[in-house]
Amino acid sequence: MPPPRLLADGLTLFEDVLPAPEQRALLAAVERWLSSGRRGALAGKAYQRPPDEWLRSGQSRETIQFGAYVKCNKVSHAAVPPLPAELARLLERLEAAAVFTAAQRPDSCCVNVYEPGCWLPPHVDSAAFDRPFFTLSLASAQRVVFGEHIGGERGEWHGELSVLMPEGSVLRLDGLAAGPWKHALPRATRRRVSLTFRKLGAESRARFEAIRQASAEAAEARRARCLAKKALRGRKPRVVAGEAGARLLWAWTMREHILARQSEVAVPASPWERRSDGAPGSCASAE
Ligand SMILES: O=C(O)CCC(=O)C(=O)O
Numbered sequence: 001m002p003p004p005r006l007l008a009d010g011l012t013l014f015e016d017v018l019p020a021p022e023q024r025a026l027l028a029a030v031e032r033w034l035s036s037g038r039r040g041a042l043a044g045k046a047y048q049r050p051p052d053e054w055l056r057s058g059q060s061r062e063t064i065q066f067g068a069y070v071k072c073n074k075v076s077h078a079a080v081p082p083l084p085a086e087l088a089r090l091l092e093r094l095e096a097a098a099v100f101t102a103a104q105r106p107d108s109c110c111v112n113v114y115e116p117g118c119w120l121p122p123h124v125d126s127a128a129f130d131r132p133f134f135t136l137s138l139a140s141a142q143r144v145v146f147g148e149h150i151g152g153e154r155g156e157w158h159g160e161l162s163v164l165m166p167e168g169s170v171l172r173l174d175g176l177a178a179g180p181w182k183h184a185l186p187r188a189t190r191r192r193v194s195l196t197f198r199k200l201g202a203e204s205r206a207r208f209e210a211i212r213q214a215s216a217e218a219a220e221a222r223r224a225r226c227l228a229k230k231a232l233r234g235r236k237p238r239v240v241a242g243e244a245g246a247r248l249l250w251a252w253t254m255r256e257h258i259l260a261r262q263s264e265v266a267v268p269a270s271p272w273e274r275r276s277d278g279a280p281g282s283c284a285s286a287e
């Protein structure tokens with residue numbers, strides 16, 4: 001591996017980080033994730049396809065997200081799968097190659113699949129992600145433009161610096177290069193796949209975890225209420241595990257108890273029902 005090249009403040013290019021056979025293996029994994037995503041078989045919001053009007057203009061790309069969900073450069077608590085084993089192994093390799101330290105090790109990845117003609121507008125990656133962050137390039141060498149002010153439109157960008165990202169290379173963004181400088185991807189001349197690895201900031205991760213926990217608890221409570229209602233309507237309870245099961249059992253037991261009490265009360269009460277002639281009933285005459 002050649003020594004890393006410092007291209008601007010905080011911008012470092014690591015070339016030949018991943019040999020060709022590993023690049024091919026990773027691309028094969030990306031194809032598997034893509035076909036699962038396209039048929040709706042990836043969990044949560046892992047697979048995203050840009051809206052049709054964006055695709056028509058070439059903006060954006062298909063994405064598969066692991067570890068954190070980003071939409072329009074905003075990170076949210078939406079559920080996506082954790083990093084798969086292939087990417088965890090890749091991160092070990094990048095750490096061993098001193099692309100990042102253990103403390104900087106990313107916990108999320110956005111796999112970007114650019115068809116020819118696809119581009120990304122100038123942006124600074126969300127501040128919810130720690131710096132530095134990293135992009136591994138596969139399938140074709142394409143350019144990225146950096147600058148405080150990036151001019152142009154619809155994928156024809158110009159800025160202070162244009163960097164070629166060879167296949168198997170990693171670009172590390174830190175310092176100025178990670179913001180306030182922006183970056184933008186000009187129209188891809190060939191299909192390109194990139195993997196953007198980032199570490200979600202501790203504060204955002206804790207906040208998203210709390211939101212997910214609260215909404216899981218609310219869903220569990222809704223389910224339990226719904227089961228309890230069914231039980232009170234006399235439906236035969238199924239065996240349900242966990243807290244919902246305990247609540248259901250409680251609701252069913254209460255129902256049985258109430259019904260038993262009602263029938264106990266109903267027997268002595270019946271003599272006091274009125275007879276058909278309107279006279280108050282008695283135990284003897286009511287039988
Ligand atoms: O594909 C790349 O090289 C960069 C992608 C990017 O800028 C992003 O996902 O924020």
Ligand SMILES: [Fe+2]
Nearest residue numbers: 123124125183
């Ligand atoms: Fe970016």
